[in-house]
Amino acid sequence: MNHIYTMAENNFLLKGGVRKPGAKPVDLLVKDGCIAACEPSGGLEAPVDFALHEAGGQLLFPSFIDAHVHLREPGFEYKEDITSGLTAALHGGFGAVMPMANTRPVNDSAAVTRLMLEKAKAAYPHGPRLYPVGALSLELAGKALSPMGELREAGAVAISNDGRPVRDSDIFRHAVEYAATWGLTVIDHCEDESLAPDWKMNESETSATLGIKGQPPAGEALQVARDILLAEYLHLPIHLAHISCRESLELIRWGKARGVPITAETCPQYLFLDDSMLINYDTAFKTSPPLRGKADVKALRAALADGVIDMLVTDHAPHAAHEKEVPFEEAASGMIGLETAVAVSYDLVRQGVIPHTRFEELWCSGPARIFKLPINTFQPGDRADFFLFDTEARWVVSPELLHSKSHNTPWLGRELSGRVSAHWLSGLKLL
Template identity: 65%
Template sequence: MSDILFLRNARLLGTPVDLIARDGVIAAIGEHGTLDTPADATVHDAGGHILFPSFIDAHVHLREPGFEYKEDIASGLAAAAHGGFGAVMCMANTRPVNDDAAVTRHIIETSLRHWPHGPRVYPVGAATVGLKGTELAPMAELAAAGCAAFSNDGAPVPDTEMFRRAVEYAADLGRVVIDHCEDPYLAKGAHMNEGATSGRVGVKGQPDVGEALHVARDILLADYLGLPIHLAHISCRRSVELIAWAKVRGVPVTAETCPHYLILDDTALENYDTNAKVNPPLRTPDDVAALREAVKSGVIDMFVTDHAPHAAHEKETPLDEAPNGISGLDTAVALTWGLVREGLLTEGDLVRLWNREPARVFGLPRNGFEPGDPADFFLFDPDEAWVVSRETMHSKSCNTPFLGHTLTGRVKAHWMGGRRIA
């Protein structure tokens, strides 16, 4: 295989371009027809498809070790590669929990064994031992082993003193804590959002104020300490308004949300569809509107999938018995491209939300299409329609409320370090 790739006739932010990648990095990029084809190059005609830098998903659950029947690192990275993601940050709620450097090394080594050329995996270490919120994890050892951030994701840290220490130690290590914002008492026993829909279908719900309470705590703590805190999977207007206030004040908080919070609302559970059961839950149409405005304005810094695969038998149960989670790596780019088609976002917004801001917040390498940048990019056909099905998904699990839906826009090819991975 040649170490030189010549990609011609791609479309970058509306401009037809050609690109040369050499020895794993961008060597040159210019308007279509202005670059000479290098000798011995592998030539790929992009056919006018959109050229995106490889996206970064800062919130996924790869399930390995311990829950390989739901997903394993190999299958999760297959979904990432074919879904346009060149880097994923995987959460610590494995079995055993990633609160030990040996687990961190296992995750990284397994990813390199199955996908040596990428996608890259950046483990997120547990903030507390066993994710129990009572004792800090050995954060220095986890960072040295390769953890890119820390989180108790899946469970909040109710003890504010404990959470403060985690934020401080993480900052000393050049890392950020990602917080799952949820009041565990208000959320106890809930299976969806509390509101008109939960009352109509007779299901116990959790109020949005439970999320907002912890968002407010984290904002005040970040302001007091002058240290960064990242807020996971924001789902409601109350939280958005608090984050907007914090950013005006200059508080060092950042926030993420997921495609499903901008596309679906809690009426998706009217027929007790367990594939739409997620935590935090789908909220009201008003919350959806607030989140849409927040990603457009930059109040929300980034998109994540919160890819949470489950086996079919786990979701084929009554709503109150089903686990939370949506499998998202396969569908995320098409779903968010739908927001571009609607006119809510632009192609540049997707680069900001899926690439530039995750790299900035977590200190990860990214391709900005400048000479010397990593040659990590994918081609996207904005017009290809496809049906979400077991056959079109690469994840081991297909628990998504979009199953059977026709989406428009599909990843056609993906390169990392100039090597084609999908």
């Protein structure tokens, strides 16, 4: 009987990927969905039944983690669902996403967490993976603690009240303590809503001119200060979500210098956009926290380089067209980011703001360290999750090219440099 070779899809040799600009290309041997070897190009021989892929000198990244997204399922599937959100993640270079709990019903029970995980598994059994964030309080109401033990058992990897800041410091303190019982870190959306309630943008020259009620940066920084003091007092970690202003950065710098176990993230929008861009009432730029001033953009960029900011996230927040095509103050806050974030933020490397390795750290090992998630380090045995990034590709962001159900991005219609050209997860070429 003739032996029939079956070519397993997840056994292959990828030739000529570049781990950082200017470096010599490498070849990657993948066996059974895991890294078998990673050697300078030409040094590896593939078994005869292995497929061959050419990277052609494109940048080779481990799949990134987006630790702050809103995938809207259950409850708001008209904006996004887990399948479309993961498809967007796949095309954007993300192998793992952490969806926030502000769904309907809120993810404050094992039932909702399991539903999310089942949907993800059905849509993408080999990844992108979903790591749900459980609600901090029941129904995100900021009053009663959620069952965090149950949430963790079901698969939640962190706890947050994102979108509904916790004003009551006593409840917040107990949430941090209770989450730590289960080894969970609290992610805090820092906003003292008692300062400038019902704000619609940053308080600035632009808000004065437009007549729109603004939030001063202190609205964020006040709560950042509270969290740092509590983290120090309790000796427990707190992760600060989507930092937007330089006042917060100064406080975080102070806290870190004291050895307080705090970590912080920001998003591409706060590194490339500022509130002067709202002058025509374009609701695509409306987000929470609000876009701040040019000096904040500059300070945030510096904080990426010096380590005050630990990681990047998109805060991918899909909204339907009819929720954005209304007068500015009525418009929903937020922008999508999964499919544009890598291309947009790679400009930080191009502009010399951060080195290439730091860029990779901010999107991959940074969040992995904070939330204890597995990543591909290109060592034998690591899961073969990686993507190729074509730095030369230029593309115009358009609804036809996006896989998210919603198109609310300020980069719509703009040309971006660089595109995720191929993406393998568990050794399977899904893009």
